Amino acid sequence: MGKSVSILILGLCIAGVHASAAYTAQGPAADSVLADMAHFQEVVSDVTGKVGAAVVSISTQRTTRVSGLSRSVGDEMLDQFFRDFIYGDIPQREYTRIGLGSGVIIDQAGYIITNEHVISGAEKITVTLVDGRVFEGTLKSADRDSDLAVIKIDAENLPYAVLGNSDDVKPGQWAIAIGNPFGFAAKNPKPAVTLGIISTVHRSLPHASGRDRAYSDLIQTD
Numbered sequence: 001m002g003k004s005v006s007i008l009i010l011g012l013c014i015a016g017v018h019a020s021a022a023y024t025a026q027g028p029a030a031d032s033v034l035a036d037m038a039h040f041q042e043v044v045s046d047v048t049g050k051v052g053a054a055v056v057s058i059s060t061q062r063t064t065r066v067s068g069l070s071r072s073v074g075d076e077m078l079d080q081f082f083r084d085f086i087y088g089d090i091p092q093r094e095y096t097r098i099g100l101g102s103g104v105i106i107d108q109a110g111y112i113i114t115n116e117h118v119i120s121g122a123e124k125i126t127v128t129l130v131d132g133r134v135f136e137g138t139l140k141s142a143d144r145d146s147d148l149a150v151i152k153i154d155a156e157n158l159p160y161a162v163l164g165n166s167d168d169v170k171p172g173q174w175a176i177a178i179g180n181p182f183g184f185a186a187k188n189p190k191p192a193v194t195l196g197i198i199s200t201v202h203r204s205l206p207h208a209s210g211r212d213r214a215y216s217d218l219i220q221t222d
Helices: 028-052 076-087
Strands: 004-014 017-026 055-066 093-105 111-114 124-128 134-143 148-152 174-179 192-205 215-221
Touching: 028 174, 028 192, 055 111
Parallel strands: none
Antiparallel strands: 004 017, 055 093, 055 124, 093 111, 111 148, 124 134, 134 148, 174 192, 192 215
16 A cells, blocks of 8 residues: 655745645655655765764863952942942952854864854863764864964864865755754763854855954854
């Protein structure tokens, strides 16, 4: 007996009108759809296994110093009054700030690409591999404008990801996102994976409130 497969498409929104559509395949067509879906799942699983082995968790530490008068009352003269007569010479307090992020090994000698904002200002960089091994990372290069950085760990014969060409990426193509920014905090070196599509390319994000940098020529995924 032939198989029947229904593919439901939900959430289409055109001019504020939500709609749904369904497509039903039967017989040989259903067998073909099931075979394509199974093959696609195998491809995603295979890519996840190969590339996921090169994904690392990155944690950083940097020291932040805060003065005794850490908040302003909004008036410079009142601030000075509090410093002179209320707080006095209160010594600065030091805090250790922890940063978390992901990276990907691009060379078996231990070179790793990550985001510049992940390691910016870091006094210590710790890299955790998927096998649980932990290394201290050394910053080799960073570019704030592209938000990219290269770090190096002292290891050899590592699994690594082969870089593609971003010029070949087109909207509508499938995108597999693999990362482990919370691996350090969760005590789990295994990366997480999700599936989406390329929404658009050459996306720009200008400066905005709460963000001290602008981004350009981005690839957006959803």
